[in-house]
Amino acid sequence: MKRICVGLGLLTAALVSITASAATISGTVKNSSGEVLNGVMVRLTDAANVSESVFTNGNGQYTLSTDLTGTVNVRLRTPYYRDLNGDLELGANEKLKHDMTMEAMTEAVEISDSLPAAYHFGSLPFEQGDDADFNRFQFQRDCLSCHQLGNPFTRVPRKAEHWASTIQRMHMYVGNFDMALRDRRGEIFEKGFDGKPLAVRPEFPIDKALVNAKIYEYPLLNRGVPHDAIAHPTSGVLYTVDQALDHMSITDPKTGKTEYIAQKGSEAGKFHEAAPAKNKLGLFDPAGRHGPHSLDLGLDGKYYVTNTGSTSIGVFNPTTNKWEASHKLPKEYTGRYPHSIRVNKAGIVWFTMAGAEHVGRLDPTSGKFDIIALPTVKVGGISGGTQPYGIDINHKDDSMWYGRLFGDKIGRIDPETLEVTEYDSPVRGPRRMHFDKKGILWVTGYSEGQLARIDVTGFTSKVYDMPEYAPGFRPAPYALNVHPDTQDIWLNENMTDRMFRFIPAEERFIAYPVPLSGTYTRDTTFTPDGKVCTSNNPIPAPALEGGILQIICIDTDV
Numbered sequence: 113m114k115r116i117c118v119g120l121g122l123l124t125a126a127l128v129s130i131t132a133s134a135a136t137i138s139g140t141v142k143n144s145s146g147e148v149l150n151g152v153m154v155r156l157t158d159a160a161n162v163s164e165s166v167f168t169n170g171n172g173q174y175t176l177s178t179d180l181t182g183t184v185n186v187r188l189r190t191p192y193y194r195d196l197n198g199d200l201e202l203g204a205n206e207k208l209k210h211d212m213t214m215e216a217m218t219e220a221v222e223i224s225d226s227l228p229a230a231y232h233f234g235s236l237p238f239e240q241g242d243d244a245d246f247n248r249f250q251f252q253r254d255c256l257s258c259h260q261l262g263n264p265f266t267r268v269p270r271k272a273e274h275w276a277s278t279i280q281r282m283h284m285y286v287g288n289f290d291m292a293l294r295d296r297r298g299e300i301f302e303k304g305f306d307g308k309p310l311a312v313r314p315e316f317p318i319d320k321a322l323v324n325a326k327i328y329e330y331p332l333l334n335r336g337v338p339h340d341a342i343a344h345p346t347s348g349v350l351y352t353v354d355q356a357l358d359h360m361s362i363t364d365p366k367t368g369k370t371e372y373i374a375q376k377g378s379e380a381g382k383f384h385e386a387a388p389a390k391n392k393l394g395l396f397d398p399a400g401r402h403g404p405h406s407l408d409l410g411l412d413g414k415y416y417v418t419n420t421g422s423t424s425i426g427v428f429n430p431t432t433n434k435w436e437a438s439h440k441l442p443k444e445y446t447g448r449y450p451h452s453i454r455v456n457k458a459g460i461v462w463f464t465m466a467g468a469e470h471v472g473r474l475d476p477t478s479g480k481f482d483i484i485a486l487p488t489v490k491v492g493g494i495s496g497g498t499q500p501y502g503i504d505i506n507h508k509d510d511s512m513w514y515g516r517l518f519g520d521k522i523g524r525i526d527p528e529t530l531e532v533t534e535y536d537s538p539v540r541g542p543r544r545m546h547f548d549k550k551g552i553l554w555v556t557g558y559s560e561g562q563l564a565r566i567d568v569t570g571f572t573s574k575v576y577d578m579p580e581y582a583p584g585f586r587p588a589p590y591a592l593n594v595h596p597d598t599q600d601i602w603l604n605e606n607m608t609d610r611m612f613r614f615i616p617a618e619e620r621f622i623a624y625p626v627p628l629s630g631t632y633t634r635d636t637t638f639t640p641d642g643k644v645c646t647s648n649n650p651i652p653a654p655a656l657e658g659g660i661l662q663i664i665c666i667d668t669d670v
Contacts (some may be wrong), residue, residue, distance in 0.1 A: 135202050137309045138175040139210040141168050148172025151318030152190040154188055155627050156180050161660055162368035163329035165627050167322040192217050224309035230607035231312050232262030234585035236304035246300060249559040250493040253541045255282055256588050258651055263657040269307040272298035277333050283512050287496025314581035315468045319622045326670040327627060330363050335661040340406045340635040341647045348639045350663055352647050353404035359426050363663050375402045375426060375435045406452045410476060411459040418463050420448040425461060425474050439474055441481060456505045464500035464513045471500055471514055484530055489519045502544035508551040514543035515555060538573035539564045544591035554592055554601050561587035563614060579621055593636040604633040624666055628657040643667050
């Protein structure tokens, strides 16, 4: 067996043959002063880019049992310490002991460069005032919706005019083509992303729950924009739609391998650059790509998919692993960007339309669509529309609920009468949502890093501020889901390289660091054995450390 390469610090290795079905690596992690380090992530990665990670406990100890074999990379990571890397040859049924030492960062530049995107973005010179176009919460909702800002890929210093094309593309996503606004935002970027090291030093707490956590990573090698993922309720296989390459990725967690099955009639990669009409988003070219975005399992055992580009509802059969004939929306709704999707207990497929002030529903048996116009409301920020976004079904009465990201409204649609009732959202930027077993609606507040608990019976709410770790630097929670067993709320937070778990009974958050810097995750799903999974797909792919997009799963009870 090869020892870990030089650079892994002080290492002792003892190899003992055991009869277990998996290899085990254990040891203690200390700093150069001999102090044990709590909460250090110990990560193994094999030649196929499948990874497993655990955390050290309060005594600096870790144990990682794994089926990964062959040449594996070992990496240690914890805030304000330099990463530690090395390779070893790992055979099945081996037991290794590795004691390792980490060195603290000392230079201002390396510390600044190690901080997650949130702290670089949060240091921009935002405009002041609740009505300012570019204040903190408007900027967050405008510019973090599709990707990170502030990671090494996006914070490269440049002149305001050199930001123009990037900002124009971002503004296109929210339907705004005002050149004066583009130029003003460019000036803010020039001043804020100046290459100077940050002075802020966020304090990241280490929850005792980390010692029971294990993180799995499965690479998506044939990738463009892998968007929402969903775990099959019986097999545990993970199905992920790719919005750029028009395929379904099918990942088997038992092997870590993924199969890719393309939709028919796709010319993935074409993008329609023409300026859309008022109150629409930038359009995917329906003739060029389907653009699958969100999916849910129908009563017939098939996955129903929102195709943002071809303005249709795609159908994927997991029994045959084939795409079936899609349901095309009426021609007058071409380019309206069908977005998030849910199936109710009657088998009706509901979806939001982010490129219009509408939601829709499909009867998959008859193929009939109903398109429901939403009330006219004031649009927030610079957006050209309110973007009907997140959606869920209240299992108590089968009503459909939705959020309007730039309208700060939450609405209900009666499943029988299709009557629409809207309420003021208790959080700015309501993004994605889910009901728990008690019929309580949970909603992410994207603009200011909040979580809302809403009793929809009387529409009363309680709002929780998510942890920020440094005063004034707010998180950006994208999506959430409710764990079917524990009823804990899992939130994707896309600027701090962490996922969050909220325990309602204790009203507290637990932060789980994720392995890669630049992490940007999407909708959360749960495997039959209770793991929490999501796709990791910053745009573009090189913004993610290593450049390989992936599925992440967290087991909280190992």
